[in-house]
Amino acid sequence: MLTSFTPSVGTELFDNKGMLMAVITASGIVVVFAILILLIFIFYAYGAAFRAVTEAGERKKAKAAEAAASAQTAVITETPAATEAPAPLADGEIPGEIIAVIAAAVASLGDGKAYRVKKVVRSRTPAAGRTPWATSGLFENTRPF
Amino acid sequence: MEILSSIWDSILSILNESGLLFLFEGDGWKNAIMIAVACFLLYLAIGKQFEPLLLLPIAFGMLLVNLPLSGVMDVPLTELKLAAPVSGSDLAIADATEIAKYGQIVMPDGNTYVEVAHSGGLLYYLYLGVKLGIYPPLIFLGIGAMSDFGPLLANPKSFILGAAAQIGIFATFCGAILLGFPAKVAGAIAIIGGADGPTAIYVTSRLAPEYLGPIAVAAYSYMALVPIIQPPIMRALTTKKERAVVMTQLRTVSKTEKIMFPIIVTIVVALLLPSAAPLVGMLMLGNLMRESGVVKRISDAAQNELMNIVTIFLGTTVGATARAEVFLTKETLLIVFLGLAAFCLGTAFGVIFGKLMYVFTGGKVNPLIGSAGVSAVPMAARVSQKVGQETNPSNYLLMHALGPNVAGVIGSAVAAGVLLAVLR
Numbered sequence: 001m002l003t004s005f006t007p008s009v010g011t012e013l014f015d016n017k018g019m020l021m022a023v024i025t026a027s028g029i030v031v032v033f034a035i036l037i038l039l040i041f042i043f044y045a046y047g048a049a050f051r052a053v054t055e056a057g058e059r060k061k062a063k064a065a066e067a068a069a070s071a072q073t074a075v076i077t078e079t080p081a082a083t084e085a086p087a088p089l090a091d092g093e094i095p096g097e098i099i100a101v102i103a104a105a106v107a108s109l110g111d112g113k114a115y116r117v118k119k120v121v122r123s124r125t126p127a128a129g130r131t132p133w134a135t136s137g138l139f140e141n142t143r144p145f
Numbered sequence: 146m147e148i149l150s151s152i153w154d155s156i157l158s159i160l161n162e163s164g165l166l167f168l169f170e171g172d173g174w175k176n177a178i179m180i181a182v183a184c185f186l187l188y189l190a191i192g193k194q195f196e197p198l199l200l201l202p203i204a205f206g207m208l209l210v211n212l213p214l215s216g217v218m219d220v221p222l223t224e225l226k227l228a229a230p231v232s233g234s235d236l237a238i239a240d241a242t243e244i245a246k247y248g249q250i251v252m253p254d255g256n257t258y259v260e261v262a263h264s265g266g267l268l269y270y271l272y273l274g275v276k277l278g279i280y281p282p283l284i285f286l287g288i289g290a291m292s293d294f295g296p297l298l299a300n301p302k303s304f305i306l307g308a309a310a311q312i313g314i315f316a317t318f319c320g321a322i323l324l325g326f327p328a329k330v331a332g333a334i335a336i337i338g339g340a341d342g343p344t345a346i347y348v349t350s351r352l353a354p355e356y357l358g359p360i361a362v363a364a365y366s367y368m369a370l371v372p373i374i375q376p377p378i379m380r381a382l383t384t385k386k387e388r389a390v391v392m393t394q395l396r397t398v399s400k401t402e403k404i405m406f407p408i409i410v411t412i413v414v415a416l417l418l419p420s421a422a423p424l425v426g427m428l429m430l431g432n433l434m435r436e437s438g439v440v441k442r443i444s445d446a447a448q449n450e451l452m453n454i455v456t457i458f459l460g461t462t463v464g465a466t467a468r469a470e471v472f473l474t475k476e477t478l479l480i481v482f483l484g485l486a487a488f489c490l491g492t493a494f495g496v497i498f499g500k501l502m503y504v505f506t507g508g509k510v511n512p513l514i515g516s517a518g519v520s521a522v523p524m525a526a527r528v529s530q531k532v533g534q535e536t537n538p539s540n541y542l543l544m545h546a547l548g549p550n551v552a553g554v555i556g557s558a559v560a561a562g563v564l565l566a567v568l569r
Contacts, residue, residue, distance in 0.1 A: 012204070017322050017323070021319040021323075023567075024568070025315040025318060025319055027563065028315045028564065029311075029312060031559070032563060033305075034232050034307045034417075035305040035418065036305065036307060036552065039409075039410065042413065043297075043298060043301040043406070043409075044404065046409070050417070065152055112478065134282050138541055
């Protein structure tokens with residue numbers, strides 16, 4: 001359809017400004033939208049198909065893992081072995097090393113004051129439930145200008 | 146005393162042949178104005194850091210070409226000289242060196258001539274890359290290698306916003322026609338609204354090469370001014386409630402999906418609109434090199450060395466097209482005005498379609514991401530982020546805005562293809 005317009009440039013059809021504007025504007029908008037909408041459909045279909053395949057694969061893997069785990073449990077039940085006790089945790093769930101790192105990070109503020117870590121509390125971010133680290137990273141990378 | 150007189154004469158002779166004198170003769174004042182404009186653009190690039198990577202070489206190219214007698218954009222010429230004096234002829238006589246170098250030709254008039262070749266200026270040869278449409282697709286190759294189309298794949302609806310922002314191009318086309326520009330020039334001016342420098346240069350070099358200077362300068366100036374031009378339009382067209390919308394996190398896109406994307410887009414776009422193939426094809430080639438992960442070396446080269454080299458050539462030679470006699474015209478002012486209109490309309494249509502998506506999705510889409518559909522990657526997406534955070538500081542729209550942003554690159558290449566197919 002477009003090629004049929006090409007020879008018309010400068011001829012009677014396009015000598016009329018109104019016709020020129022109408023033809024180019026309408027054909028331009030229609031073609032741009034048509035191609036991009038076609039791409040939307042293609043990538044929706046493609047994404048859906050891809051997700052379906054991936055999910056099927058994951059379900060298969062999960063089933064296989066579940067079967068393997070249940071077999072192992074059975075073996076363990078028959079011969080219970082002494083399992084190694086986990087390292088003792090400081091302050092409830094947070095390991096001592098992590099608290100040491102947090103204390104070092106606070107001390108590195110370098111404003112001359114002495115700090116003591118009394119309590120480490122997990123903070124929540126309001127929007128998308130990101131961790132403080134993720135929020136900090138996002139902020140660093142997205143702070144505009 | 147005689148020696149002093151000779152020295153003075155030689156100094157005068159040098160001055161008479163210098164470009165300095167030319168500035169004060171005839172239209173030399175126009176060159177002086179262009180030198181001032183170039184210096185102002187250099188100030189914007191260095192002092193204000195407005196798109197310095199392109200504005201600096203553009204401004205310097207403009208400076209070079211407007212220095213009288215610099216000859217940087219001289220076209221290569223062949224001068225016909227006489228091999229031996231002929232009575233009644235005004236042609237110059239070739240000297241022995243020229244005769245030895247270029248040989249002699251006997252013309253039908255019976256006289257012997259020498260064709261003496263004068264080579265062109267440096268920037269003339271570099272400009273062939275623009276004239277032949279080589280540099281813009283190479284820039285697109287680098288852009289493709291730097292772009293992550295993941296956000297677009299995670300939310301393909303973004304393509305709509307990339308298309309909506311191109312309406313500004315066609316609206317401006319109508320404006321340019323109404324202001325009396327010929328169809329091809331109007332198409333070249335309108336593409337400024339795509340907010341995509343290489344696309345604007347590519348289309349202009351094919352439709353109206355004589356306007357390349359003003360159009361490129363306008364396009365890059367407005368791209369640099371995105372953070373100033375877009376926010377008032379975005380705020381005017383949206384409510385506080387709309388601007389505060391927090392969008393849900395995008396899904397993770399797998400590597401295979403990302404690899405298939407450039408291949409599919411190239412096939413679809415090049416089949417439907419072959420004139421867009423050079424731009425879209427190179428964009429997607431760059432992206433495929435990036436996402437495949439098997440050609441890291443050439444992907445890095447496309448992103449860095451190639452991109453930098455082409456940017457130098459493109460910027461300098463485009464700047465060198467802005468000669469005083471072309472630039473200092475009424476048309477340039479109109480181009481600057483129409484370019485601004487194209488940019489504003491593109492932003493407005495993007496936001497309006499963002500509002501439509503807000504309505505149709507029951508408030509799940511923040512309309513601010515629509516403005517990013519004008520390309521200008523990633524500046525326009527960062528503007529969406531910034532304006533969104535003004536209303537809700539914990540809102541991160543950047544990744545959501547990058548979808549329409551890269552869709553805008555594809556959309557402007559498609560719009561360019563339409564203009565080329567219809568007008569060329």
